[in-house]
Amino acid sequence: MDSSVHPAEILAVRGLSAGYGGRAVVSGIDLSLNRGDILGLLGANGSGKSTLLKAITGQIPPLSGSVNVNGADLASAAERAKFGFGLAIDPSDLPVALTGRQYLQLVGSIRGCAEDDWPGVNVAERLGLKPWIDRAIAHYSLGTRAKIAIAAALLGAPPLLILDESLNGLDPLAAFEVKRIILALASSGRHAVIISTHVVESVPGLCNRAVLLADGRIARDWQPWHLAEAGQMPGAFEAEVMRALTVQATDG
Template identity: 30%
Template structure:
């Protein structure tokens, strides 16, 4: 990962009508990663996105994009940003191509046709780009919106609820595209979504925000050294015998019995050894797997809430 952040949130605070919406929020987003926001209703996610793109002002702190403060040099900072804060609005009676041409003319100096062709290829709309937008599926419209946001070669792409209204196929299509975009183009992507399962599949890191405060950042990449010990579940035909075998091997090892197996907190190599010993003892070992929390489990544990937005 590039060591220089594309986006820096520095001690940001926002109060609306006496209510603290964002409180001392700080984190960084780097090139080539997909970074997600999660939080209960009213946590402040959309408020933060609106402040990043300049639609709202902060009361305290700073937001820095490519080393430039949006307060001191807004134009210099925002030129690096592409964003879809609401659903992408397109002229449905025009083709996808003409929508992009129309949008490209708004930029000072314009955007060449070669760049339009490049982003169309990038989002996978080459075969449909000359058809009218009214014939597009929601997933295709979302991709056209992303193409529009990418025309000026931003290094930071911000998407607020990009999967809204999409069917499962469209959600997967957009997810795979965003991950490829981050990897191949090195763009930093910031996503807000209420779909925890999709965030888990899409994002490299996820910031969990509660009552305007950053309560945790979950790294979902699985990079680096594995933990020395983790919980493993051994699914066997005779849990009681399996427990006895393990306690004979090591009386100090804590065994948690289950109806169809046993659970142990041990290292990876030790887990493999115990699996082999259970088989040698004549037991049928159907499965041996590490027990890891889902993002949803972590979210509910951290926030104590089931209200996600």
């Protein structure tokens, strides 16, 4: 275990550069996430949000820098680091031949837990997955696939939950339930959450931190007090993000 990692720190990203074919898409990323943090990851299309999340979840190798999840270095102790997070898989990557229950059993068997070992709540019931759980994922709509992906990511109560635009396809009730689950996880003080989203207006009400990626770098960073302040005035945070995006687009 890295002695420099504070026990409260769930994710430590230091000087991370990552990309494809040797070309960096994100570079110089420094990010630290503590238990209780809900980080909103913002940015225009192609700004590097998904690339950053792929590097953090070990899907692409870092060109430089390090990723440490729950005290385990992703490069040298990949399996231990991967125990530390649950990623909501992109709906198009789900195993469509399996039923929702079989998929949960698959993920549960890897994480060493039961198919319904969720942190505190019955996620399948809360997200309205029950009628679909024994049908093949191929039959699911985009929203139902997103629900099963979130339910699988929460299995075994991993300290870090990562949602890459997973809230986009959800119906209002399911989105509301997911937000309640996320808030409950963070308030328990044992978990942290990263949400990559384009729904800027939902960030102040849900997240206590936010970063804006532009051209593969962190262009803005909002701390809890700043977000809370912005959240009090309707549209203020949105306007701030849009201003930052416009400035980036003009500079670019």
